[in-house]
Amino acid sequence: MTRMPMTDRPVKLSCRNVWKVFGREAERFLQNHSTPTADQIADAGLLAAVRDVSLDIHDGEIFIVMGLSGSGKSTLLRCLSRLIEPSAGSILLDGDDLLKADEARLIDIRRHKMGMVFQNFALLPHLSVLENVAFPLSVQNVGKVERLRRAMEVIELVGLKGREQSYPRQLSGGQQQRVGIARSLAVNPELWFLDEPFSALDPLIRREMQSELLRLQNVLKKTMVFVTHDFDEAIRLADRIAIMKDGAVIQTGTPEELVTNPATDYVAEFTRDVQRAKVVSAASAMQPPSTGHFDSAVAADLKIQAVAAQVIGGGKPVAVTAADGSVIGELTPDAVLTTLIGREAHR
Incomplete structure (x- = not known):
């Protein structure tokens, strides 16, 4: 929701x-x-x-x-x-x-x-x-x-x-x-x-x-x-x-x-x-966009759990978009993996 x-x-x-x-x-x-x-x-x-x-x-x-x-x-x-x-x-x-x-x-x-x-x-x-x-x-x-x-x-x-x-x-x-x-x-x-x-x-x-x-x-x-x-x-x-x-x-x-x-x-x-991936949003894990062109995009408010397969499967950054469709950042496979496994890595 x-x-x-x-x-x-x-x-x-x-x-x-x-x-x-x-x-x-x-x-x-x-x-x-x-x-x-x-x-x-x-x-x-x-x-x-x-x-x-x-x-x-x-x-x-x-x-x-x-x-x-x-x-x-x-x-x-x-x-x-x-x-x-x-x-x-x-x-x-x-x-x-x-x-x-x-x-x-x-x-x-x-x-x-x-x-x-x-x-x-x-x-x-x-x-x-x-x-x-x-x-x-x-x-x-x-x-x-x-x-x-x-x-x-x-x-x-x-x-x-x-x-x-x-x-x-x-x-x-x-x-x-x-x-x-x-x-x-x-x-x-x-x-x-x-x-x-x-x-x-x-x-x-x-x-x-x-x-x-x-x-x-x-x-x-x-x-x-x-x-x-x-x-x-x-x-x-x-x-x-x-x-x-x-x-x-x-x-x-x-x-x-x-x-x-x-x-x-x-x-x-x-x-x-x-599980951090359930609560951390794409907006929180994104970084500034490094390019003006992306093959795919995810909404800023989606949780990492919901976009992990798309980002990791694609093997490259995806655009993070605001409600109006504008690009506000990029989400990398490394950022998604860090969110998925970071907690265990720091124990």
Whole structure:
């Protein structure tokens, strides 16, 4: 999927200096310590699950939050959706501070602007696929004819046409997760939260669901906040990734930026085993053109993995072209080989 530059998109969701601290009088503690150290938090008998996180998530972006177990990624997602209350900070949806929304307003926002998919499919076992998908629309008091029409529309969209009268127990794990996705899409949310939605699936089904998510995104252009601990999943899906450790965001960037320019030793170790050819683009590996004539060309945003056979098989440099077709550099067989084997060579 071609990535549109984030700077070309408006900010959909942002947070500033968000904390989630568990323990007695955590809010008062933060009022007295705007940026407390880990020792100060521990000495107060508190636990900081999210520490001073500031992020901008752009319209139509797949934004991945990842980290090891206990890093705070799921807690951050729940803070962003106000499923749990942050201890401090601000969260803005289209410029409106969600933390200032009263209960009625928050319910309305969740019903009409947010969709959520979790690892646990949470389907209602006594309802059919059609009834499960239509359920959030019934909560909105949408009329029966309209909610069934909309439910059938998204059931077909996720590839479950013909199974609408089946019950969850009659479906595979992948099919159940498709129902969960369809149910969250039935309300046509502007903002879509997904918390490790595929981690309970076996590898083949998981990859199939990743492909399905990318297909849906190509059609729907949703703003997604997607939590995972799997870097291969992240680099396949993400426009950008935020890596968390001990409740804090250590680095945010494109998969390519994280792999080629890790900000800390932790990020470098986190990305160490990633196949660079999956994330390094032709633009990053190119050099200035040495000639005005090339026998073939590759797009600047294509990954080395996608162009390796063409470049190495040709045995000579190929042009690297911008979106308008102009030549901006050349990609040599040596540069491709360095990307393919460079990591092993430096171990």
